[in-house]
Amino acid sequence: MMRIKLPNSYFEDHESTIRLIWRETLYADFEKKLLERAIKRKFRIKTTISAEDGYLIVDAENEEIERLITFLIQSHLGEFLRSRYTKRKVLYIHEGMNVPLLGYNAFGLIDRGTNLIQVRGSTGCNVSCIFCSVDEGPYSRTRILDYVVDVDYLLKWFDEVAQFKGKGLEAHLDGQGEPLLYPFIVELVQGLRENPNVNIISMQSNGILLSDKLIEELAEAGLDRVNLSIHSLDPEKAKMLMGMKNYDLNHVLEMAEALINAGIDVLFAPVIIFGINDMEAEAFIEFARRIGAGKRWPALGFQNYVPYKFGRHPSVRFLSFKKFYTWLRELEEKTGMRPLVLKPEHFGMHKRRFIPLEFHVGEVVKAKIILPGRIEGEMLAVARNRLIEVINTHAKVGEEIKVKIVRTRHGIYVGMPI
Numbered sequence: 001m002m003r004i005k006l007p008n009s010y011f012e013d014h015e016s017t018i019r020l021i022w023r024e025t026l027y028a029d030f031e032k033k034l035l036e037r038a039i040k041r042k043f044r045i046k047t048t049i050s051a052e053d054g055y056l057i058v059d060a061e062n063e064e065i066e067r068l069i070t071f072l073i074q075s076h077l078g079e080f081l082r083s084r085y086t087k088r089k090v091l092y093i094h095e096g097m098n099v100p101l102l103g104y105n106a107f108g109l110i111d112r113g114t115n116l117i118q119v120r121g122s123t124g125c126n127v128s129c130i131f132c133s134v135d136e137g138p139y140s141r142t143r144i145l146d147y148v149v150d151v152d153y154l155l156k157w158f159d160e161v162a163q164f165k166g167k168g169l170e171a172h173l174d175g176q177g178e179p180l181l182y183p184f185i186v187e188l189v190q191g192l193r194e195n196p197n198v199n200i201i202s203m204q205s206n207g208i209l210l211s212d213k214l215i216e217e218l219a220e221a222g223l224d225r226v227n228l229s230i231h232s233l234d235p236e237k238a239k240m241l242m243g244m245k246n247y248d249l250n251h252v253l254e255m256a257e258a259l260i261n262a263g264i265d266v267l268f269a270p271v272i273i274f275g276i277n278d279m280e281a282e283a284f285i286e287f288a289r290r291i292g293a294g295k296r297w298p299a300l301g302f303q304n305y306v307p308y309k310f311g312r313h314p315s316v317r318f319l320s321f322k323k324f325y326t327w328l329r330e331l332e333e334k335t336g337m338r339p340l341v342l343k344p345e346h347f348g349m350h351k352r353r354f355i356p357l358e359f360h361v362g363e364v365v366k367a368k369i370i371l372p373g374r375i376e377g378e379m380l381a382v383a384r385n386r387l388i389e390v391i392n393t394h395a396k397v398g399e400e401i402k403v404k405i406v407r408t409r410h411g412i413y414v415g416m417p418i
């Protein structure tokens with residue numbers, strides 16, 4: 001009997017398949033029959049494969065067999081990789097693929113002309129908020145796959161961008177989804193901390209996947225702040241807003257306190273939908289005060305709900321930004337909690353030279369399709385060491401096509417085939 005385990009992972013038995021759980025957030029299923037057949041073909045012996053206590057078990061004793069199984073699993077991992085939370089197929093992006101990490105908004109880096117760089121290691125979310133602007137989560141109707149970027153590769157690109165942008169940067173981990181789904185989140189924070197141009201490391205999160213252990217690791221790695229998305233202090237309403245029946249509000253509130261106790265600042269970022277949770281604003285302020293949120297940065301960042309073209313739309317009314325700011329100023333007056341109207345200065349943010357654009361709107365470029373996009377009819381192409389999201393296309397990976405650039409805002413390139 002042999003017991004096999006691979007680094008950072010464990011096995012589960014699922015009737016006809018063996019499931020490898022890798023770094024808690026990803027998995028890959030392997031047919032037992034296929035593995036057994038591979039052993040039979042090579043070693044001419046009949047074996048049975050199962051899993052127990054996290055180990056893969058083969059009822060034979062032979063180091064060569066162990067090597068074969070390990071090789072088969074590792075070499076096919078990329079092909080079978082899925083997200084444990086969205087169940088979608090995951091494309092693992094590593095250095096050898098030559099995928100630029102600038103140009104696309106679902107993964108990589110985004111420079112919006114300030115000293116803050118958005119760092120996006122993965123896509124996908126563990127909840128399905130009813131107002132999500134990117135239609136994320138397990139119940140998404142439009143997203144067909146997820147990406148995970150290898151951490152060393154992401155840090156390498158970050159370093160190049162950081163060298164251009166200069167000292168005093170804030171690295172902000174966010175994305176189309178929940179950053180804690182990134183399998184290398186601690187390593188990413190650690191790597192950013194070692195970058196001489198980075199001052200602040202902050203992260204967006206819904207907090208569900210936080211634990212005391214993870215908070216300790218993130219604090220040690222050097223995380224400075226979490227912008228925590230909590231939308232209601234009423235457990236039932238919170239479940240409704242997050243589109244998740246087993247959402248545990250209490251756990252998230254406990255984790256908010258644990259973050260602060262570990263020296264990581266918290267900014268609560270509720271999305272306010274008028275008529276649904278605006279009446280909870282004072283309770284949020286009260287709670288933030290009680291646990292000591294907002295030590296170095298504002299404690300609250302109320303956000304106005306606005307419907308997005310590709311997002312989900314609950315049928316609710318929404319306020320103009322002018323009215324929303326009036327509402328915030330009234331809250332400041334009433335509660336004495338300041339600032340609630342947030343400005344870039346509150347975060348030490350200032351304008352910085354943009355990484356120069358590689359394309360201009362209207363330009364036609366020859367681009368090579370290298371990856372499928374996140375939604376039907378979308379592909380990712382590369383030209384001049386930048387990614388371009390090509391929309392309305394049926395082109396296949398490997399094809400070279402002519403693309404007309406239709407959008408370049410903040411170095412995010414969108415193109416259409418011509």
Ligand code: SF4
Pocket residue numbers: 125126127128129131132133134135136137176177178206229
């Ligand atoms: S709003 Fe954020 S937390 Fe909610 S589903 Fe979308 S990505 Fe996830």
